[in-house]
Amino acid sequence: MHIDNEIRRIVQEMLETMYAHRGLGLAAPQVAIPYQLFVMNPTGDANQREQERVLINPVLDGHKGTIEAEEGCLSFPDLFQKVRRSKHVHVQAYDPLGKLIDENASDLVARILQHETDHLHGILFIDKFGPIARLASRDDLAHFERDFRKAQEHGDLGSDKVLMRDLQLLETKQQPRRPPPA
Numbered sequence: 001m002h003i004d005n006e007i008r009r010i011v012q013e014m015l016e017t018m019y020a021h022r023g024l025g026l027a028a029p030q031v032a033i034p035y036q037l038f039v040m041n042p043t044g045d046a047n048q049r050e051q052e053r054v055l056i057n058p059v060l061d062g063h064k065g066t067i068e069a070e071e072g073c074l075s076f077p078d079l080f081q082k083v084r085r086s087k088h089v090h091v092q093a094y095d096p097l098g099k100l101i102d103e104n105a106s107d108l109v110a111r112i113l114q115h116e117t118d119h120l121h122g123i124l125f126i127d128k129f130g131p132i133a134r135l136a137s138r139d140d141l142a143h144f145e146r147d148f149r150k151a152q153e154h155g156d157l158g159s160d161k162v163l164m165r166d167l168q169l170l171e172t173k174q175q176p177r178r179p180p181p182a
Ligand SMILES: [Zn+2]
Pocket: 072, 073, 074, 075, 115, 119, 125, 182
């Protein structure tokens, strides 16, 4: 991917959207941007910008251990369920300056990395639900699936107009309470 001013502008808008909704992460496809990138901040706190990360073309490997914890997603407001993830992962990616990121991560940071990388491959956290979480959420899931299908029918992914519309859609959604979604 050519990293240019447009990408940096999109990244800033994504970060603002993430903080506005008290999320811990936001992936480009969630706001109809067809790029392999996501933003994250494990504190979810706009005053702790030093914890902020932007990962472009991320590749995860070295998955080790498993841990189950409650998880949410800005694309599914107010839906929280336990999801099983790897406890440790290794990530390689590029930052917006084109610098290589090569790190090992654990626990919450590893969870966010897995959740957001999944978004880039069209995998949603609801796809990771076990049978109990799926049963407990079936009404919510039916509702979200209808919305998701409608959104898919709009087409034109990636134009500024679509981005702004999707950001506005996100703006109008209710603030999730806790824990912060990703
Ligand atoms: Zn998500």
